[in-house]
Amino acid sequence: MNIFNVPTRDEVSENNQAIFDNLNKALGFVPNLYATYAHSDTALENYLNFANAKTSLSAKEKEVVNLAVSQVNNCIYCLSAHTAIGKMNGFTDDQILELRTGEASFNNKLGALARLAKNITENRGRTDVNVLENFFNAGYNKGNLIDVISLVGDKTISNYIHSTTQVPVDFQVAQPLETATV
Helix, strand or coil: CCCCCCCCHHHCCHHHHHHHHHHHHHHCCCCHHHHHHCCCCCHHHHHHHHHCCCCCCCHHHHHHHHHHHHHHCCCHHHHHHHHHHHHHCCCCHHHHHHHHCCCCCCCHHHHHHHHHHHHHHHCCCCCCHHHHHHHHHCCCCHHHHHHHHHHHHHHHHHHHHHHHHCCCCCCCCCCCCCCCCC
16 A cells, blocks of 8 residues: 655645746656655755765766666666666666666776675675775776765665655656576
8 A cells, every 4th residue: 555645736845846846847847756755845955955966976977876776776766767867868778777787898987886886785885895996996086986975875865765655657667677597
């Protein structure tokens, strides 16, 4: 039984109504997950401020992290949304599927980033030293590391909100990764 509705503009605070208006102008709609944040009078604004904050990572690098983290956390909503955003940032369908596994054979630097994001998420911050060393050897620095960890936290929050609320996915649903047969 799903106890979470996707609130409409009329069901949220004035502050959230203004944010809904801005999202409608920018995106043409209010994504269901963002609307779900608006059950709180403050969480949507806080989340958007954090998600849109300055970072040393490019938009493409952010999508690498978002895809790897959302796969580990098995969040179909975020996988679907970030598949669409990943395509807008120039990734192909095959590259997106590979990034979700924590790899990027098509780009060594992005591969190091994907492995790091996956490892941090799987190990809840207890990062494998070899994965970390590979990240630095790929050309990233300590500031980039802190930005990756912040982004892992940011994405994990959204993953957990969807996993708990199970609001409907309003993006084309991401295809599942094929399971390897042994």
